Amino acid sequence: MPVKYNLSEKGNPGNPAAPKKFYANAKSSGEVTFRSLSKEIAAGSTTVSDTDVMAVLNDLTKVLSRHLSDGKIVRFGDFGSFQISLSSEGAETAEKFNISMIKGAKILFRPGIDLRDMLSTVKYEKEK
Structure with missing residues (x-):
């Protein structure tokens, strides 16, 4: 399917005058x-x-x-791996950075070879 x-x-958020796509x-x-x-x-x-x-x-x-x-990377063999990623505000220097500048975290999933291969063969169909 x-x-x-x-x-x-x-x-384009970087160029509001550009035509929409x-x-x-x-x-x-x-x-x-x-x-x-x-x-x-x-x-x-x-x-x-x-x-x-x-x-x-x-x-x-x-x-x-x-x-x-x-803080560990969890590897599930051929399935893939999971890891935490952070988003934060920037600081002018390392000394000026504090923990309150961390704004959120998310879990990254990196698929293993079988899932990556599936992406190269998946079929697409426009929704009606």
Whole structure:
């Protein structure tokens, strides 16, 4: 199934006088829940139930959160890696920087090879 997209017209913030252009925006076609993922993973195994998978994934979420909050990069092998990224105000010198200048944090995900390869073969279709 292709990834659906729609178009939105946007101006150039660096040059408001420039003509606006149309850009593609990916549109979701639904969602997959934690429970349905667990059932799907369990269906591929003869030894674990969806409850077992849910318990492991739930613990994985807790462990991932703990290691990220400790400032670690968490590598999931071929799946990819997670890391914290910060945004802050700038300071004129290192000595003038203080923690109140940190404005937010986000979690970066860097996909592994299989997910990157999927991106090179994904099909697209304009939403009707």
